[in-house]
Amino acid sequence: xxxxxxxxxxxxxxxxxxxxxxxxxxxxxxxxxxxxxxxxxxxxxxxxxxxxxxxxxxxxxxxxxxxxxxxxxxxxxxxxxxxxxxxxxxxxxxxxxxxxxxxxxxxxxxxxxxxxxxxxxxxxxxxxxxxxxxxxxxxxxxxxxxxxxxxxxxxxxxxxxxxxxxxxxxxxxxxxxxxxxxxxxxxxxxxxxxxxxxxxxxxxxxxxxxxxxxxxxxxxxxxxxxxxxxxxxxxxxxxxxxxxxxxxxxxxxxxxxxxxxxxxxxxxxxxxxxxxxxxxxxxxxxxxxxxxxxxxxxxxxxxxxxxxxxxxxxxxxxxxxxxxxxxxxxxxxxxxxxxxxxxxxxxxxxxxxxxxxxxxxxxxxxxxxxxxxxxxxxxxxxxxxxxxxxxxxxxxxxxxxxxxxxxxxxxxxxxxxxxxxxxxxxxxxxxxxxxxxxxxxxxxxxxxxxxxxx
Numbered sequence: 001x002x003x004x005x006x007x008x009x010x011x012x013x014x015x016x017x018x019x020x021x022x023x024x025x026x027x028x029x030x031x032x033x034x035x036x037x038x039x040x041x042x043x044x045x046x047x048x049x050x051x052x053x054x055x056x057x058x059x060x061x062x063x064x065x066x067x068x069x070x071x072x073x074x075x076x077x078x079x080x081x082x083x084x085x086x087x088x089x090x091x092x093x094x095x096x097x098x099x100x101x102x103x104x105x106x107x108x109x110x111x112x113x114x115x116x117x118x119x120x121x122x123x124x125x126x127x128x129x130x131x132x133x134x135x136x137x138x139x140x141x142x143x144x145x146x147x148x149x150x151x152x153x154x155x156x157x158x159x160x161x162x163x164x165x166x167x168x169x170x171x172x173x174x175x176x177x178x179x180x181x182x183x184x185x186x187x188x189x190x191x192x193x194x195x196x197x198x199x200x201x202x203x204x205x206x207x208x209x210x211x212x213x214x215x216x217x218x219x220x221x222x223x224x225x226x227x228x229x230x231x232x233x234x235x236x237x238x239x240x241x242x243x244x245x246x247x248x249x250x251x252x253x254x255x256x257x258x259x260x261x262x263x264x265x266x267x268x269x270x271x272x273x274x275x276x277x278x279x280x281x282x283x284x285x286x287x288x289x290x291x292x293x294x295x296x297x298x299x300x301x302x303x304x305x306x307x308x309x310x311x312x313x314x315x316x317x318x319x320x321x322x323x324x325x326x327x328x329x330x331x332x333x334x335x336x337x338x339x340x341x342x343x344x345x346x347x348x349x350x351x352x353x354x355x356x357x358x359x360x361x362x363x364x365x366x367x368x369x370x371x372x373x374x375x376x377x378x379x380x381x382x383x384x385x386x387x388x389x390x391x392x393x394x395x396x397x398x399x400x401x402x403x404x405x406x407x408x409x410x411x412x413x414x415x416x417x418x419x420x421x422x423x424x425x426x427x428x429x430x431x432x433x434x435x436x437x438x439x440x441x442x443x444x445x446x447x448x449x450x451x452x453x454x
Contacts, residue, residue: 039063039088043070050074050083053341054109057086058094062113062162062327064361069348082344091115102128102332110335111345114159116150116326117415120407123153130331130338131156135346142370144323146404151328159328160349163364165288166321166395166402167220168308170295175283178203189249189312196259199283207259208284209273210250212428213266215418216287216324219405221246223322225314228406229414236449238414239435239442247426247434255430262428274298286311288324289365296386303386310398322403369399410449417441 041063044050055066063086070084087109089097095118101108102122114122122129136148136157144164151159169192171183179202181195196207211217222228227242237243253260261282265272268287277285278299285291295306310320329349331341348354355366356376363383371377372392383391422441425432432440 038090040086041067042083042085043067044074044081044083047074047081047083050081051337051340052083052085053111053335053337053344055084055086055111055113056094056098056109057088057113058091058115059113059327060088061362063088065162065354065358066111066348068357068361069344069354072353073344073347080340082340098122101334105334108332108334110337110341111329111331113162113327113329114151116328116407117412119151119159119328120411121409122330123158124409127153127156127158128333129158130333130335130342131158132160132331132342132346133157135342135350136160139350139368142368144367144369144399144402146402147323147326147367149404150323150326150407151330159330160345161367162327162329162349163290163358164367164395164402165290165323165325166365166398167224167286167288167311167324168321168394169311170285170287170291171307171309172280172283172302172305173307174305175199175203175205175280179283183307183309186309186312189314192312193253193257193259196253196283197257200259203283205280206261206282208253208286209263209268209276209282210254210260210423210427211263211267212423213263213419214268215415215423216268217250217263218247218418218423220286220288220311220322220324221249223324223403223405224311224317224319226317226319226403229411230406230408232406234408236410236414236442236445238417238445239438244435244438247422247438251426251430251434254427269294278302290325290363292383292387293363296382306387308387308391308394310394310401318401319403320398320401322405324405365395369396372396410445413445413448414441417445 039060057063066084066086070082074081095115098108098112098114133156136143147161147164148157151157151161173183176183176199179199181198186192186195192207199205199207222243225242225246227237227240227246229236229238231237254262263273264270264276264281267273268285268291274294278301289308295302313320329345331338331345335341349358350368352368352371352374355368355371356374358364358366359377360381366372372395377392418441422437426434426437
């Protein structure tokens with residue numbers, strides 16, 4: 001009983017801290033579509049003898065995936081129809097409701113979306129999610145392992161990813177050409193800095209911007225360098241040498257080399273930043289590929305100017321990208337139709353058709369690499385129209401060079417410290433060195449970890 005109460009306390013603490021850090025945006029691609037009120041849709045209610053499956057999500061866009069899958073399922077499995085009752089809740093409400101339902105043993109849905117930053121909390125103690133290995137293991141040669149590892153424990157895959165989330169550099173080719181810089185010549189981060197100096201000298205514009213209210217400028221670089229915030233044993237290593245060096249690189253770009261600026265509005269999802277970038281404010285931006293939709297929706301004047309490239313390399317590393325953000329969809333152990341729910345989930349997100357629909361409906365890169373050459377993924381759409389038709393060629397180049405991230409129940413503590421203290425002091429204020437800021441943050445987190453575990 002004490003262990004269960006402790007687990008509940010840890011998760012509730014994490015939820016409160018995430019709420020304080022900005023609304024649970026660690027998934028990145030999800031938060032802008034979070035509804036203010038519950039939304040509900042049903043597919044298959046008119047079918048006789050349909051088995052009801054319930055689904056919860058916190059992202060209205062994700063409803064499209066499952067509505068489409070349910071309709072296709074019922075067409076292909078007329079002898080086993082399903083009635084899908086899908087509900088969208090506000091981010092905090094959904095994760096809180098799920099936590100309480102699983103802990104009380106009553107009220108959980110059959111299938112649920114869990115945001116990546118929250119998923120590890122649901123793997124503590126007695127896991128009440130169903131392993132999906134019978135569907136993932138046959139695909140082990142064609143899936144990106146690091147994306148499934150986010151939702152795994154002891155070799156069991158409890159969540160199915162929604163996308164690859166590969167981090168890339170978005171270059172404004174018009175600015176780069178004006179500066180006389182060949183984008184393809186930028187192979188290392190040192191090359192990137194030198195290119196930035198040329199951009200500033202020729203155009204007066206910064207090479208890039210660095211977030212001070214979020215973690216997307218820093219975390220992908222940490223992962224790409226081969227480091228992490230926690231080691232394989234769950235010990236905090238936020239203040240290790242490599243992480244300090246990585247933050248020093250960002251600080252130097254802003255305050256030493258003067259080729260970068262603090263992000264207008266503090267983060268790359270702010271209205272101020274969208275306006276700045278849409279006016280050609282900076283020559284490049286490092287963000288995951290799910291950020292493509294932000295360009296299309298909020299920076300229309302950059303259409304035809306933005307080019308995506310793999311991340312430049314760190315010394316001694318061959319990782320050209322890192323998978324960031326995401327949602328793991330899981331089947332709960334409370335389901336009265338576990339096997340059917342698992343089969344439907346695999347059908348919706350792991351089958352060839354389901355993977356193709358992830359791209360066609362939402363522009364998400366499937367984690368199944370064997371569908372990247374499918375004709376349906378080559379058809380004209382708004383992403384090709386805006387960025388060009390090279391997207392899949394680029395992904396084929398880097399698919400074996402994708403670093404992942406380590407998640408623990410205390411990852412939200414790290415993100416909170418980065419958002420509220422570290423990035424402000426190091427980047428915007430320039431009042432602390434990276435070593436000082438990371439050491440201070442790490443000491444704070446270790447003290448909270450110790451207090452919580454006592």
